Amino acid sequence: MKLWLGLCLALLWVELQPGSCQQVKRRKDAGENRIRPGGKRAKVRPAKPKDGGGKSQNLLTQVLDKGRFLRLGPVTTLAPGGSMELRCKGNSIGWSYPTYLDTFNDSRLSVKPSDKYGQLVLTSPSAADTGRYSCWVVVCDGSECERDHERTYVSYVYFTDKDNLFVPSAIHVEIVYLRPDRPAVVPCRVTDPRAEVSLHREVPPEEIPANGTQVTYDPTRGFVLQKPSPEHQGVFYCKAVLKGTPQISTKYQLLYVEVPRGPPFVGLEASPESVRGGDDVNVTCSVLGEPEADVSFTWTYPGQGHRPAHTHTSWRLVNRGMSHTTRLSQSVLTLEDMETIDFGNYVCKAKNRDGETIVTTDIVSR
Ligand SMILES: *[C@@H]1O[C@H](CO)[C@@H](O)[C@H](O)[C@H]1NC(C)=O
Numbered sequence: 001m002k003l004w005l006g007l008c009l010a011l012l013w014v015e016l017q018p019g020s021c022q023q024v025k026r027r028k029d030a031g032e033n034r035i036r037p038g039g040k041r042a043k044v045r046p047a048k049p050k051d052g053g054g055k056s057q058n059l060l061t062q063v064l065d066k067g068r069f070l071r072l073g074p075v076t077t078l079a080p081g082g083s084m085e086l087r088c089k090g091n092s093i094g095w096s097y098p099t100y101l102d103t104f105n106d107s108r109l110s111v112k113p114s115d116k117y118g119q120l121v122l123t124s125p126s127a128a129d130t131g132r133y134s135c136w137v138v139v140c141d142g143s144e145c146e147r148d149h150e151r152t153y154v155s156y157v158y159f160t161d162k163d164n165l166f167v168p169s170a171i172h173v174e175i176v177y178l179r180p181d182r183p184a185v186v187p188c189r190v191t192d193p194r195a196e197v198s199l200h201r202e203v204p205p206e207e208i209p210a211n212g213t214q215v216t217y218d219p220t221r222g223f224v225l226q227k228p229s230p231e232h233q234g235v236f237y238c239k240a241v242l243k244g245t246p247q248i249s250t251k252y253q254l255l256y257v258e259v260p261r262g263p264p265f266v267g268l269e270a271s272p273e274s275v276r277g278g279d280d281v282n283v284t285c286s287v288l289g290e291p292e293a294d295v296s297f298t299w300t301y302p303g304q305g306h307r308p309a310h311t312h313t314s315w316r317l318v319n320r321g322m323s324h325t326t327r328l329s330q331s332v333l334t335l336e337d338m339e340t341i342d343f344g345n346y347v348c349k350a351k352n353r354d355g356e357t358i359v360t361t362d363i364v365s366r
Pocket residue numbers: 105107
């Protein structure tokens with residue numbers, strides 16, 4: 001149990017430290033020979049000096065007018081309007097772009113392959129399209145294809161808009177969960193990297209200074225709280241200034257969550273507790289967990305397939321005391337007019353991304 005917990009924490013730690021992983025990788029790039037993780041197609045190359053100290057050159061290019069190309073750097077600043085055409089060399093190219101464009105199934109975006117390159121066109125880009133655009137070479141071995149991580153190219157593109165210093169959000173009040181074991185991000189991203197941004201609490205009104213240790217600002221992510229605690233709860237907003245009047249972001253409701261990660265904690269109960277033939281019964285399977293953790297339920301019961309029964313699955317957020325928020329997910333199995341065949345063992349299997357838990361209850365005739 002302890003070992004398992006330790007492993008989870010270790011995995012979590014790795015997952016939460018993209019920055020430090022990259023640093024390790026970069027250090028390796030610069031020094032020793034590189035060996036691919038997993039040993040597959042392992043190659044030992046002589047260390048060679050790289051331009052600019054980064055990884056290989058960015059092969060993500062922007063097509064300018066008159067057939068000129070601009071090789072993009074890690075950060076690109078563009079004026080909105082017109083259209084943006086990106087190309088990436090290779091006969092099989094994968095793309096990623098702000099998820100917002102998929103969520104709204106945006107017809108302004110088109111991604112087309114060709115023999116020699118992949119093409120991404122975004123017409124009428126606006127401040128909301130600010131984000132990470134990335135392409136990579138897809139390598140196939142028979143029918144199995146995968147992304148070549150060494151040939152993945154990224155540019156963070158800002159679409160500047162002086163009326164929208166913050167990347168517009170469709171949500172009026174966003175919820176940010178604070179967890180004791182990982183940094184939290186208040187995602188007020190800007191559309192111009194030159195904007196000066198500050199973080200403010202609404203009540204009592206105060207500015208939370210970004211001092212480079214506990215609180216930092218990254219224009220591509222927002223404010224990062226390194227060690228969230230219950231004191232960081234409340235309603236916050238960001239303020240940006242770039243020549244002229246300051247602008248205010250949407251509001252962020254910060255909620256503190258203290259639920260360890262792992263397979264779901266499940267409770268199962270029948271109501272009423274004591275049943276007779278002809279009664280109606282609800283069997284409720286409940287899981288308390290992290291607010292964003294989806295839970296799926298599977299039922300096994302005596303009359304399955306022979307008797308009508310229906311299940312209703314739902315979830316809601318529950319405040320437990322001042323500083324904790326958890327998600328209560330429930331599946332209710334309803335049986336009407338109990339018959340002999342319905343008595344026996346009811347099994348609920350609840351599954352989340354970390355595992356599954358099985359609980360049973362026996363319904364006996366009274
Ligand atoms: C998204 O757009 C495509 C093409 O316009 C259309 O075929 C598809 O049904 C749309 N999907 C949704 C979920 O709106």
